[in-house]
Amino acid sequence: xxxxxxxxxxxxxxxxxxxxxxxxxxxxxxxxxxxxxxxxxxxxxxxxxxxxxxxxxxxxxxxxxxxxxxxxxxxxxxxxxxxxxxxxxxxxxxxxxxxxxxxxxxxxxxxxxxxxxxxxxxxxxxx
Amino acid sequence: xxxxxxxxxxxxxxxxxxxxxxxxxxxxxxxxxxxxxxxxxxxxxxxxxxxxxxxxxxxxxxxxxxxxxxxxxxxxxxxxxxxxxxxxxxxxxxxxxxxxxxxxxxxxxxxxxxxxxxxxxxxxxxx
DNA sequence: CAGCATCCACGCGGATACTG
DNA sequence: CAGTATCCGCGTGGATGCTG
Numbered sequence: 680x681x682x683x684x685x686x687x688x689x690x691x692x693x694x695x696x697x698x699x700x701x702x703x704x705x706x707x708x709x710x711x712x713x714x715x716x717x718x719x720x721x722x723x724x725x726x727x728x729x730x731x732x733x734x735x736x737x738x739x740x741x742x743x744x745x746x747x748x749x750x751x752x753x754x755x756x757x758x759x760x761x762x763x764x765x766x767x768x769x770x771x772x773x774x775x776x777x778x779x780x781x782x783x784x785x786x787x788x789x790x791x792x793x794x795x796x797x798x799x800x801x802x803x804x805x806x
Numbered sequence: 807x808x809x810x811x812x813x814x815x816x817x818x819x820x821x822x823x824x825x826x827x828x829x830x831x832x833x834x835x836x837x838x839x840x841x842x843x844x845x846x847x848x849x850x851x852x853x854x855x856x857x858x859x860x861x862x863x864x865x866x867x868x869x870x871x872x873x874x875x876x877x878x879x880x881x882x883x884x885x886x887x888x889x890x891x892x893x894x895x896x897x898x899x900x901x902x903x904x905x906x907x908x909x910x911x912x913x914x915x916x917x918x919x920x921x922x923x924x925x926x927x928x929x930x931x932x933x
Numbered sequence: 934c935a936g937c938a939t940c941c942a943c944g945c946g947g948a949t950a951c952t953g
Numbered sequence: 954c955a956g957t958a959t960c961c962g963c964g965t966g967g968a969t970g971c972t973g
Contacts, residue, residue, distance in 0.1 A: 686915070688843070688850050689847070689850060689862065691915075692847060692862050692864065693862075694864065695843055695863065695864065696865025696866070701918055701921070701922030701925050701926055702918045704918075704925055705914070705915075705917070706836060706842060706914075706918070709833060709914070710833060710834060715833060716822055720815055720819060722815070723814070723815050723816060736819045736822065737819065737821065737822065738823025738824075753929055753932040755924060755929075776924050779917070780921075783910070783913045783917050784914070786913060787832065787836070787911070788813070788815075788818075788832075788833075790906070790907060790910050791829045791832035791833070792813040792828075794828070794906070794907075795828030798828050798832070798881050798882060799826075799828055799831075800882075801880065801881055801903075802831075802880055802881060802882075805879070
């Protein structure tokens with residue numbers, strides 16, 4: 680019943696507030712501050728370690744990075760591979776599912792880049 | 807300097823935390839609870855009035871709907887047309903900019919519909 | 934190195950009541 | 954009809970310090 684074959688927006692609107700809806704999950708993941716950035720960095724670099732994320736992403740804290748990675752893993756979008764060595768080594772990669780999400784997200788980001796001026800101008804006007 | 811022609815993710819990662827970045831603005835808009843639903847409903851219905859949104863969208867409050875519409879207007883994604891009659895009549899439509907955002911978002915929503923099972927299963931596993 | 938623990942501030946979203 | 958006004962709870966994100 681929650682297979683969500685009914686993908687007309689009008690249908691979705693009637694149960695959108697139920698937080699279990701996967702559409703909400705995906706959109707929330709996209710909207711949370713860092714998830715999509717992590718996803719796209721993985722798409723660009725293939726394999727990334729924790730401290731590499733920390734270096735690449737300016738302004739993120741370790742806790743938030745940790746949470747972001749954990750949630751992405753829970754949602755099946757990234758893999759976490761731990762090497763049993765000292766000092767510890769952990770590598771993150773995209774899953775197949777995560778890889779599939781990259782193109783649509785990239786399209787969106789490209790759109791944002793192209794129309795940044797329009798949006799910022801509109802904001803200026805309405806200030 | 808904030809023209810954001812540099813659209814490699816690695817570049818974006820270095821200034822992503824600055825909230826003025828339009829990429830963040832767009833992703834936030836997508837991530838906030840109702841904006842994309844409103845956008846897609848407009849894409850499906852063309853013109854929608856305030857109380858029609860209220861009826862179509864289950865679980866939204868008037869205040870939140872009002873805020874959502876206001877922000878979308880500020881960002882230049884929707885138009886607000888007021889008819890000077892009693893009782894008041896206000897119609898919302900997509901702008902050109904907003905119309906352009908629809909296809910990428912729709913792609914994302916379709917992806918979410920198609921892979922909802924995968925995500926929910928993965929969540930189950932990791933609970 | 935790759936994190937967890939703790940504490941805190943802020944803002945979003947929700948509920949309810951009121952108005953031009 | 955199409956909103957505003959007010960109040961409130963909660964969760965996200967941030968800062969700092971500690972650990973296997």
